[in-house]
Amino acid sequence: MGFYFQQFEDRSPRPPIPHSPGRELLYQFLATIALVMGAWYVHWRWTASLNYDALWFAIPLALAETLSFIGLVLFTANLWKTRDTPITPPPASIRDCVDEADAPDRPVAVDIFFTTYNEEVDLVRLGIRDALALRYPHAIDLRIHILDDGRRPEMRAMAQAEGVGYITRSNNIGFKAGNLRNALEATSGDFVVICDADTRPLPTLLERTLGYFRDPDVAWVQTPQWFYDLPEGTPLSEVLRRWLGRPGRALGRAIERVAGPIPVGSDPFVNDPELFYQIIQRRRNWANASFCCGAGSIHRREAVMQAALTAYAEAIEQQAKLDEQEIRKLTREGALEEGMRAQLRGQAALDTEFTPYKFHVSEDIYTSIVLHSDPNRNWKSVFHPWVESKMLSPRDLLSWTIQRYKYAGGTLDILVNDNPLFRRGLSFWQRVMYGATFWSYLAGIWNLIFLLAPIIYLFSGIAPVSAYSFDFYKHILPFLILNELAMMVGTWGIAGYKAKLWYLSFFPLNLRALWAVARGEQIKFKVTPKDRQSGSFHRLVLPQIGIVLLTVAALGYALAAFALGSDSYTAGGLVANGFWAANNIIAMSGIILAAFWRPDDEDTEETAEGVAA
Structure with missing residues (x-):
């Protein structure tokens, strides 16, 4: 069958x-001054x-x-410096990858x-064939597996x-994490490469x-995830030509001579993950x-299994302590005998499932936290800045929402229930970096x-301020x-401006995820659709439309x-709030327009039926 992305x-x-x-030194200089000015502004x-006649308004905004x-x-600390791990020659034997004198001299599996x-x-077949074409300069024991939670004869x-x-x-217990655990039990490779159904490995992986x-x-x-199917958009001159004819094309070309290329409709969902x-x-290395x-x-299989064993032991010990507390409440005893404690630990071991990948919608970041904090080993992570695979991006707002809600809800669930x-075991800077990730998902508030x-x-x-005076602008403008x-x-x-605006615009998604986690609701794993879902998605942006209408009316x-x-x-107040209102309108407009975006060739590429409810 044909796919829309074959043209790319x-x-x-x-x-x-x-x-x-x-440039890194210049950034550090400017960022330091900006933070000093920001602290000065916040203190002021x-x-x-504060407008003491309206503290109900002044205090929430200042907060x-x-x-x-x-x-x-936190974001400044994240961006502080780049220290790439040098690429080293690929190992010819497993001996090159372990610190054991008696390690076998065999190809890496x-x-x-x-x-x-x-x-x-x-x-899936496309990814399999790309994996079969992977290059390696030495003998290698390469085993490719399809992990099918759909149990489909045609996939077999x-x-x-x-x-x-x-x-x-x-x-399907544990969803993707359970699928991975099941595969680990059935395989024995030294290293494991994780691919989604749409992942296409490049030969150099x-x-x-x-x-x-x-x-x-x-x-x-x-390695970076690269969406090779992102819409490139239409030049502004061509868009204006469709609306205004030849004068429109001339106007568009004149604008682009000054501002540079302006592709209208490029990456409508801001899926490009290059900034991330x-x-x-990269700057967390x-x-x-x-x-x-x-x-x-x-x-590394050894790392995943060792971290899983550590987490398993911790879970057993924690459950045994909880059981002991309940028994002591009932019996009012000061302490239990060691024999009883051993029985409680044994029962907890029977009730606790061993999970190399935690049964969680965000099993990837959770596994990272467990490994980084493993007290038995100084496990390291490496971010490799070269793209080594390609995959597909969400092509409609419903698919995008499903994906981003999983990210937000899963990350917040870890923060609330297993705060790293x-x-x-985590170092100070690891806590800062993870803290930056979790803090970003609280920003909807x-x-x-x-x-x-x-x-x-x-x-x-x-x-919300005592006056929009020179003193106000003197403090805020240098910082901004x-x-x-x-x-x-x-x-x-x-280019990060669109991403910054979208970060502001998906506040309803963050608030929904926060509310779900606060109520103890389980964040469910839903597969992000790989086909564009048809239909209208205006319901998904009603909060943003409401913000725009209220802002325009208020202005x-x-x-x-x-x-x-x-x-x-x-x-002074109208100038400050006018620019603020305009920024908010622009921020909301991007996601609103995305709800109605349709690819130029939709009539020939899409067969999937979607639901926007």
Whole structure:
């Protein structure tokens, strides 16, 4: 069968952003000054700017600014420096990868897992064939397996036809994590490569990553995920030509001569993960804090199993202590005999399941935390900045929402129920890096305040600050300008403005995930659809549409009131809140437009029927 993405098969990934020590030093200089100015601004907000006649408004906004500033401090620490782990030659023998004098002299054994549930057989076949074409300069024991949680005869037949392994099970307990655990029990490779159903390994995957495992403490290597099917958009001149004819084309070309290329409709869902991988993940290498992201990662089997044993022992001990506390409450005894304690531990061992990959929707980051904090070994992680596989991006807002909700809900669930920030074994900087990840998913709380604040002022004329005076602009403008300059230098080579706006716009998703975790609701694993879902997705952006409508109405109301001579507004207040409102409208507009986006060739590429409810 044909796939829409076959037209993009000739696309190649960009090489990693070159590291510049000079630019890194400039970023550190600008970021330091920006943080100093930000701290000065936050201090001024709490000590000299609160509107005491409206503390109900002033305090929540000042608190939101403070919490956002804490996030900025964490993000700055994340971006502080780049220290890539040098690529070393691929091992010729397993002896090169272990610290054992009596290790056997044999080729490295690698298991490649393709996890699948309901994806197209022919889609998985593409990844299998790419895996079969992997290069390696030495003899290697390469074993490719399809992990089919859908238990489909046609998938088994395809595996047999391609000459690869087929592993399934009688249930779907633990979802993807359970699928991986089942496969680990049925295989024995030294290293395991995790692939999703749509992952397409590039020929260099093994020859450029296995060398890292020459260090016997390296537990896993994460490679960037690259979506090679992202829409490239239509040049502005062509879009204006469709609307206005030849004058529109001329206008578009004139604009692009000044501003550069403006592709309209490119990456409508801001799926491009380059900012996350090339900036955020890559700059955690120096702190040994780059975490696993699932597909495109290579794991040392020994590390996964040892960490699982440690977590298993901890779970047994914790359950035994809880049981002991319950018994002591009933019997009112001061302490139990050691024999009784041993029985409790034995019963806990029977009730606790051994899980190499935790049965969790975010099993990848959870496994990273367990390995980084393992008290028995100084396990290391490596982020490899070169793209070594390609995969498909969500092509509609429903698929995007399913994926992002899993990320948000799974990460927050770990924060609430197994907080790594207080876990023994993590270094200070590892806690900072993980803290930055978790903090970012809490931002929906203060982002909502940032969205509502200008609406409140523009409708009511009540200011959250004592005055929008020169003193206000003197404190806020240097901080905002320096922070933008620092971020521009710190993310040099990657456009991040759209990502920053979308981060603000998916506040409903973050709040929904927060509410679900707070209520103790289990975050379920839903497979992200690989086909574009048809239908209208406007229901998914009703909160953002509401913010836009309220902001536009509030802006119009305030301007009209000011023009009619109302003394509730000042020019300084209207300027500050006007720019703030415009930024919020632009931020919401991106995701709203994405809800109605349709690919140019949708009539010929899509057959899937979707639901937007």
